[in-house]
Amino acid sequence: MPEPAGNAPDFTQHRVFWRLIGYSALLGVLGSVAGLVFLAVVGLGPRWYGEQQTGWMDGPWWWVPVAMAAGLVVGLLRRAFHSPEKAPGLIEDVEAQHVDHRPVPSVVAISAVSLIGGASLGPEVALGQVGGGAADVVSQRRGLDEDTGKALTLGGIAGAFGGMFSSPVLSVVLVLELARPGRKVFGPALYGSIVAASLSFAIYFTVAGTIFLGIYEVPSFDFADWHLAAAVPLGILAVLVVLATMAVGAATTKAVALLRLPALLTPVVGGLLFGLVGVALPxxxxxxxxxxxxxxxxxxxxxxxxxxxxLVGKMLAFAVSTATGFIGGPIFPVLFLGGVSGILVHQVVPDIPLGLAFACLLAAVPGAIVGAPFTLVLLAALMTQVGPLETAPVLIAVGTASLTVSALKYLRARRSAATEPSVA
Structure with a gap:
């Protein structure tokens, strides 16, 4: 029996909540437009690149000067905008539940050039900045209180992602699971995010007609109980992939720092490097x-x-792109690393179904970095269209990866505490 209206949550009975819903709707419209325009612009690079090659040294050599030219433009834009060395990060913005609107134009411009030029990065940072930055402007101009501003920021980011992920459910779950807002913020943020993401998806789907479902068609397989046990080593493998990626990233960052390149030249060298990697491994x-x-x-x-x-080449291209001033997100490159790892597992151990290995590692590799297990299981299910039973090993793989990383951090902290000299 439905509860009477009088038992609705208290926050819905305040005028500020309905103002939030109205602003969220506007941000959803803005998010869809931003997604359509930005993704169309960054899609110019792959279209100019032409048919995707796959073999050794099959990449076009002419793309190397294109990547270097993109690096030069990135360097000029960073100088013109006085951009800080470290760009805003998506996870940090969502966790803070606040996006400063002032650097948004520079982030969007630099990210667009980066992605057009072939940098191994994703579009989520720029779109998250647009949605969150717009929420910051509305919050300041309308004098919203801190909690309402946080809720609106999460709604703005969800609205920006509604078109990119082509799934309002995924966008809402991702934002809320990463942010983990407090009790006062969660309810308004939930409803605001649903409104923004749903409107964004509706407009994006009507215009572009593309969806995220089944983007990676894996062969169907019959679920077996041993798949649950197999998910554990797959989760541990995901951690090893992430550790290797971090090691490559740290070494690349250190090498770039040792070169002491001028700020304008650093992205040019970065474009040269990931351009050459792209020629060897397109x-x-x-x-x-x-x-x-x-x-x-x-x-x-x-x-x-x-x-x-x-796999190794993607790690290097991702590390170079990040270390040399290009701007973009980690989600799509890390998904690539997870998916390719799954394909490799099936080739090395054919008894493990391709669909199982692919779906588990597609979710578990990012799961070792981001504490959003339900989002990643949902992401894998939507992208591969595996059945409900098949999501059980995916969740186990993600949980194993996340808990393994947490255990390693805990042991490292314990060891550091044990080696520190005690203070009398």
């Missing part, structure tokens, strides 16, 4: 979203050796 270029689909379709033809090289 599947490492761009965000990795379309390239992962190609790897999944042609995995058996590529062979184990080439897939390992692609």
């Amino acid at each position: 599947l490492t270029s761009f965000t990795g979203s379309d390239q992962l689909g190609v790897a999944l379709d042609k995995g058996s033809a590529l062979g184990t050796g080439l897939l390992v090289a692609i």
